Amino acid sequence: MSTKLPERAKAGAPAKPHQMPRRESADRKQVTQGRWASILLVPTLILLAVVIIYPVVNAIVMSFQRDAGLNPATGFFEQGGPAGFENYTHWLFQQCNGQSCPPGTLGSQFWNAMSTTFFFTVVTVALETVLGFWMAIIMARSFRGRSAVRAAVLVPWAIPTAVTAKLWFFIFAFDGIANKLFGTQILWTGSEWPAKWAVVISDTWKTTPFMALLILAGLQLIPDEVYEAAKVDGATAWQRFTQITLPLVRPALMVAILFRTLDALRMFDLPYIMTQGANNTTTLSILVVDQIREGFNSAAALSTITFIVIFLVAFIFVRFLGANAVGAATSSGRK
Amino acid sequence: MAATATLPRTAPAPARRKGFDWGQLRTYVSAAVILIWCLIPAYWMIVTAFRDTAFTFDSTFWPTHVTWDNFATVFDESLGNHFGRNLINSLIVAGATTAVALIVGVFAAYALARLNFRFKFAVMGFILGASMFPGVALVTPLFQLFTNIGWMGSYQAMIIPDISFTLPLTVYTLTSFFREMPWELEESARIDGCTQGQAFRKIILPLAAPATFTTAILAFIGAWNEFLIASQLSSDATRPVTVAIAYFAGAQPHQEPYTAVMAAGTIVTIPLVILVLVFQRKIVAGLTAGAVK
Incomplete structure (x- = not known):
């Protein structure tokens, strides 16, 4: 952290006595600070993206997939596939396989x-x-x-x-x-x-x-x-x-x-x-x-x-x- | 409310007439009520921890039938309790989480507190939003992901999601601490002839150390107390104390081992309480940092 301070000081300090170059220098200071800020913030933002945004996006993708399980219509074990909003209607309208979820199941508890x-x-x-x-x-x-x-x-x-x-x-x-x-x-x-x-x-x-x-x-x-x-x-x-x-x-x-x-x-x-x-x-x-x-x-x-x-x-x-x-x-x- | 809503934060109002100060008495009674409400349940845990199992429901206020047996039960491997290992697991998970959050977060906090740049508001909003993020929304996708890549039950399976709430907390708290620091002193030290390194070592580091340490304590307590993620993603070998306490086994099968659980709770809590009481002022400052001002 010790290395970034002189930059700032250089950018800001000499501008003070003069009127003219002051704005220009302030702009440069702003740019320098912005560059430093992004370097310092990147590790945190990347880490948060990995631990939060990635799982959330993953969850949203998953939520549109059907769970693998027995298909009540055919009696066969099926491997999921796209589900549309089925998983959401399952919870919001308490629908299990097209009818309302029987009491006691998780679906009925939403x-x-x-x-x-x-x-x-x-x-x-x-x-x-x-x-x-x-x-x-x-x-x-x-x-x-x-x-x-x-x-x-x-x-x-x-x-x-x-x-x-x-x-x-x-x-x-x-x-x-x-x-x-x-x-x-x-x-x-x-x-x-x-x-x-x-x-x-x-x-x-x-x-x-x-x-x-x-x-x-x-x-x-x-x-x-x-x-x-x-x-x-x-x-x-x-x-x-x-x-x-x-x-x-x-x-x-x-x-x-x-x-x-x-x-x-x-x-x-x-x-x-x-x-x-x-x-x-x-x-x-x-x-x-x-x-x-x-x-x-x-x-x-x-x-x-x-x-x-x-x-x-x-x-x-x-x-x-x-x-x-x-x-x-x-x-x-x-x- | 009405009765207690007198002047906050003023010295005891000088008694109007000579005589008994009823306002002050009311303050002391209220303070006593707060003390009792906050401390008695914790006291009850400790008293029960030292009580013989046969007298679990003894309701004497002071310690009776005092014994260390419950603490032995807590560490009794023959009952399936591995509390020593659980403690080490908690230390590893909370320690690693805190270290990562601090090392990464200190730079972000410096930028947010000291530098001017565009999108500062948005970045702060994102970090704050992240700290409020519900843990369950992570558990489901991570459960599947970690199962697929064989990380289920590993330490990193807990450390990674724990970062999702410790890192924002760290950045948020450190930012408000850093904003309060007298950074001008560094420039003064430079003018007085310190080198850049000296100014950092002699001025900034001593100023920033207590803030960083306090933030570390807050992050550590947060990770140490975490339950939801650990209850789903840990295994027998990596189970931390919070989960272990929830599924404790006692000497009698099919009987809730209250006294042993209270003993375990006491072991887990005492170090935290000591830490918190020693650094009381700093911790309160850290907890409330950013929420006001």
Whole structure:
């Protein structure tokens, strides 16, 4: 990295005293920087192309191929071949061999998995936003032991999700501590709603800290003077919250919600380990993984659908809700 | 919300009248609630890890029936547990992933933070989009590809897809760290007579090292905690800890070995928690880098 700096310095420095050659030199500087930038960026972009774009293109190609298997019409084993949109209609309209998929097959679970995924996403992100905001406000105050609290919230974040799943599976066991504490006798992972709430609670525990820290970072950018001025003007605590804190923290909040939403839409580890997707806790990701061993090509179609769903949600966030993650990341200059 | 929505980030509001500061008390109670919520489940894992299997569901808050047996079960090869090997596998996969992401990503981050060029916005958008990419969309095509070329169950079968999320994370985090660095210092050092190499070695490297190290920790934790890809593409020989914990075998067949699983979870978690607590400030800065500002 040490070799590229003199170039820049040479291009920029001597131009300063004169007026005339300055623009020309600035252009040259721009060109030099552009060349350096492409050299530096190429390895990353190539690597990402290999690990992401190649598999995705591959998946899309696969999704238009028929899975090898027995043809119910002829009874012979067939080697696939082009399928058109068959794999997509299989999932979207739950069609198996021209009729609706029988209950219990993976094909019949698509819309359930879709609604489960969105249920988890909406409920966990909403809970995490409210709880995270509250935690951030507390952590932003100054009190003795504040750094201990800030350290403690990192503990759930650092624990691997697989371990979190096993931990809460144990907490929610029939003889487990949750039932004892609340005096209930619920088979948490044994029926639909308790299982869903068990997943929601575990996910909330695991990821609220991330949300809280992002919001806290946003809160810390609000200058104290703004609050002082509002106080002088007689604003109540609630007014200060709704008129100052919320609008000023909004950019950071929106980015945090965007990150968490996209993360929740691909939720896999928690329900997969806690319930194996039983009792209607199968998310889209779990359905894809279940399908892989039944047939690559329709799994590829399903993973493409999942990808498109996530992409659309991200698009809506960025386009209509003003979650400007890229802008936040590229804005130049220090704060 | 309303009750807690008082001034964020101000010193304890000077008590209006002499007497008890209720606002401050509320802050402490809230802080205690946060501490309990975050730490008690983790504490419960550790307490259970040290509990005799016969008393798995003992609900005493403090440690009772303390034993090391569960940790022995975790490493007991006769039960089919190969936790030592799993730990090494996790180290190899997470270590290699982090190394590749860092070596490649540091150059991209430098360019994004320091240089002006066209398509900067587009490149950043692509990298951010890549970090949000769902793992399942990779697993299906890679499952087939790796089966065809005989890479199924190899280390690279996990390292390659893991790069898809660690590399964008690395570039993203490093870019915001680099943008905050006082690069003018390098020029000053040159003016003061340092050579290019000296300026880099004495000024830039010490400044960039903590940022790079923090980013490495974040990438490592991400790869260490990965489950989906590893659960599909690893074999018995290369299985990392996260997958091993999910399919753990206990002393009694057909019985969930809760205490042993908690012991395994404790082993996996403790190093991460220590790492995170030691570098707390840096990690929080890294996590939130780029999301604000």
